[in-house]
Amino acid sequence: MLLDIDQLRTLVAFADAGSCKGAAHLVHKTPSAVSVHLAKLAASLERPLLERQGRRLVLTHDGTELVRYARRMLALQSEALAHFRAPEFGGTLRVGLPDDYIPVLMAPLLAALARLAPRAHVEVQCAPSAELRPLLADGQLDLAILSAETDTQEGVVLRTERVVWTASAQHDVAHADCLPLALFPEGCIFRKWALAQLRKRRREHRIVCTSRSMAAVQAAVRTGFAVSVVAESCVPPDAVVLTPQQGFPALPAVTIILAASPATDAALAQRLGEQMRGPLRRVRG
Template structure:
């Protein structure tokens, strides 16, 4: 552990890289986020472990997972980085004003945006933020027409947009009500999003591969609708892990449910709009959701 007699500090660059590695579970993907080489990230993390005097990561195949000490440091790293970025924004452009239009899927708008928007408003109190929610499919079309300055979108595969910044990789999981046994029914009742949603396709393909007899009993374009059906004990559903809140149980291999893929969550920003308050909101989103 740390020697309290030796001078010591936690460099912001190291903490930012550490948070990226923790979120991605992979030094290569972390290197992409912080614009370094994989070798540089590995050296930086080895140096950080040496400085704090304990292991922060367990090496697992090609990936990494946090140790207990790593989990502890991550909580403080996030707070330090958030405060640093908010202070920097507040001091560099406190009087900036204007409008930013953001498109975001309902699940991320519900889970992440309240904290992001509160912090952004504290730094830029004179900026108007317009948030538009919908499915990633519909939001992508509107973004392509130039209706948004920024868009948070889910991608079942790496996006074609070279300017897209990867925020994180969201695991898709099966959820059921914690108070009902609907997941044991056959045919298995499913609550899914509308046709074209990759979550829906993955769930049906997974049931077919496992020979799980199933039927679609509830369809909704919104996360709220799908979760309502699950909480009522009417069905199980495939959703992003970050949206599996209280009262819900995640089903896994031990329950007879196949693992589902992950989506790549990206922040899209027009090249000609990479300035001022648009950049400011983009940085808050990357730092808070990443």
């Protein structure tokens, strides 16, 4: 009996996403194709891997155990491929990512690059996603971590997380007659979503701080200078999430992707993404 590596990849995606629909997004398949992969894997082992809990499908004990082995097998496959293809990834590898994702994504990215492209010299450029996309398209970057809407077909999906309103826990700025905002520059999807919701509800507001730096935006929040909109993993520890019950409407989720330039082997992005997802599962958000 041989285990199919693509089916194992689908199983890991199900474990990470928690549903067939979410797994389909991660592995770029339809939900029905995900179901077929999982059924074939269960049949080859002659063990049930999924069971129903109410309306949800969850992993059985055997399914959870197999996920542990599958992660190791996928990591070993990536390392083997990297070993034999390492010359392709020598030289300088230019990587872009938004400033706000440095605390969450930088360490997993560098750890994955150390395993998969050990000969590469890594140059990191930090800028908003809206600025990184044209650099990637023009070949001025080899890889980029980008924010995207959840229905994106772009790149390799690393994670999806909530986008939330956040404010200081020590100040009552959220109830100001004219809501002060600290936002990223034009082109940021968080800015677009926040302003659209406020205009829709005719909530008076003004932008009091604009910055490309997450540290600057977080400082504006923590001091009570402004309210902001960030990915949940970027909420400062001494800040709170504002809810619809407090008058702050729910915002769309954001998908974080790893994309390659037209001249970069897409397989490198795929393998890096697989290596990064494990550590990212443990991150809040």
